[in-house]
Amino acid sequence: MEDLSFQHRVRARADGTRRSALVGVVASGNLEVLVERVLPDEQCAVEIRTAAVGFGEVWTAVIDDFVERFSPGGLKFSINDGGARPDTVSLRLAQAVRLIAEKGR
Amino acid sequence: MTALLKDIVPAERARSTSFNEASARTRLELLLDAGSFVEFIGPEQREISPHLKIFDLPEQYDDGIVVGHGHLDGAPVFVAAQEGRFMGGAFGEVHGAKLTGLLRAAREIGSIPVVILFDTGGVRLQEANAGELAIAEIMRAVMEARSAGVKVIGLIGGRSGCYGGGGLIAGCCSALAVSEPGRIAVSGPEVIETNRGVEEFDSRDRAMVWRTMGGQHRRLLGAADVFADDTVQDFREAALELIGLIGAFDLDRLKAEQVRLAERLRRFGACGDAIDIWTAEGIAHAETVPELPADQFIALANKIGRTSRDAR
Numbered sequence: 001m002e003d004l005s006f007q008h009r010v011r012a013r014a015d016g017t018r019r020s021a022l023v024g025v026v027a028s029g030n031l032e033v034l035v036e037r038v039l040p041d042e043q044c045a046v047e048i049r050t051a052a053v054g055f056g057e058v059w060t061a062v063i064d065d066f067v068e069r070f071s072p073g074g075l076k077f078s079i080n081d082g083g084a085r086p087d088t089v090s091l092r093l094a095q096a097v098r099l100i101a102e103k104g105r
Numbered sequence: 106m107t108a109l110l111k112d113i114v115p116a117e118r119a120r121s122t123s124f125n126e127a128s129a130r131t132r133l134e135l136l137l138d139a140g141s142f143v144e145f146i147g148p149e150q151r152e153i154s155p156h157l158k159i160f161d162l163p164e165q166y167d168d169g170i171v172v173g174h175g176h177l178d179g180a181p182v183f184v185a186a187q188e189g190r191f192m193g194g195a196f197g198e199v200h201g202a203k204l205t206g207l208l209r210a211a212r213e214i215g216s217i218p219v220v221i222l223f224d225t226g227g228v229r230l231q232e233a234n235a236g237e238l239a240i241a242e243i244m245r246a247v248m249e250a251r252s253a254g255v256k257v258i259g260l261i262g263g264r265s266g267c268y269g270g271g272g273l274i275a276g277c278c279s280a281l282a283v284s285e286p287g288r289i290a291v292s293g294p295e296v297i298e299t300n301r302g303v304e305e306f307d308s309r310d311r312a313m314v315w316r317t318m319g320g321q322h323r324r325l326l327g328a329a330d331v332f333a334d335d336t337v338q339d340f341r342e343a344a345l346e347l348i349g350l351i352g353a354f355d356l357d358r359l360k361a362e363q364v365r366l367a368e369r370l371r372r373f374g375a376c377g378d379a380i381d382i383w384t385a386e387g388i389a390h391a392e393t394v395p396e397l398p399a400d401q402f403i404a405l406a407n408k409i410g411r412t413s414r415d416a417r
Contacts, residue, residue, distance in 0.1 A: 027190040
């Protein structure tokens with residue numbers, strides 16, 4: 001297993017009022033993303049535990065692209081990864097942002 | 106859950122969603138009355154397995170089981186749903202403790218039914234002793250809850266089936282509903298073949314595996330009381346039907362269960378294959394049963410299949 005951690009400053013706060021949301025399942029080629037609204041509006045953090053060791057550069061690129069596209073201010077993302085491909089990771093992150101923007105607890 | 110999906114009436118989504126393919130969380134969302142689910146020990150509490158890290162394996166924040174309460178047709182229920190894709194839905198220490206705690210809460214209250222959505226290969230091998238203990242604790246908790254008047258219903262239609270200790274727990278429930286892709290057994294096909302030889306059980310003979318452990322056979326034998334088509338809505342209706350059917354749990358019922366099982370063994374003990382059993386039950390062209398569409402099979406099962414309604 002490998003632990004990775006990213007902190008970004010972002011231009012805008014993420015939509016919605018939900019405190020947390022979860023998408024995905026930890027399985028081969030899949031991952032779960034737990035997103036929580038726990039940070040100041042201009043910050044975003046991504047914590048990753050992945051079964052695929054040695055892909056730090058790919059993660060850096062995927063997270064940079066995600067933060068640039070969605071500006072998820074105030075959100076902390078915690079990821080348990082079962083070796084998902086970069087496109088699956090991008091999809092789950094986008095789903096997490098959308099889910100926490102919905103109404104509900 | 107896009108904006109588009111949200112505009113669809115929940116019952117329509119439940120009707121068009123395969124129980125087999127849905128995640129544990131989606132199953133619960135669509136099984137219960139819309140918006141009624143409240144989770145206990147949610148993923149944000151990060152109650153993860155203390156063992157997987159030692160084996161350098163990935164963890165999941167809910168340890169592969171979602172527990173909580175909600176409403177079914179306006180009435181309160183406790184629910185637990187296993188996620189069959191995370192480590193085969195297997196029981197570890199935390200996973201098991203969440204279900205044990207739910208059943209004990211139900212026992213204390215006494216009147217609220219428990220619906221368990223099984224999807225498991227059995228005990229998580231990396232947590233062998235803790236997992237085995239969890240199975241024993243859950244079986245005891247099921248029986249104690251039932252003794253206190255709680256109805257405990259199992260729904261089985263997930264990709265991992267209901268195997269190992271999960272099969273034992275299912276056997277302790279008040280009643281079960283199963284779908285065609287659902288399988289109920291203790292030892293899996295490969296385990297039987299490894300221990301008893303290929304002549305005893307050929308795990309590569311998929312048709313034989315399904316007609317031995319699959320939902321149709323379990324329904325015809327009376328192990329499951331209701332056969333559900335593979336949609337979340339069908340399982341919702343099955344759960345409601347079973348909650349309405351289950352009677353008191355007492356010594357007479359246990360004795361009736363003993364009689365039911367002894368009679369089953371007497372009638373079918375010498376049968377070599379499920380087809381022999383179905384033929385003995387009076388089903389014409391029993392070999393065609395696995396090909397029947399769900400509605401035709403349900404009609405057949407309701408006419409010929411056994412139930413355990415006066416037993417279990």
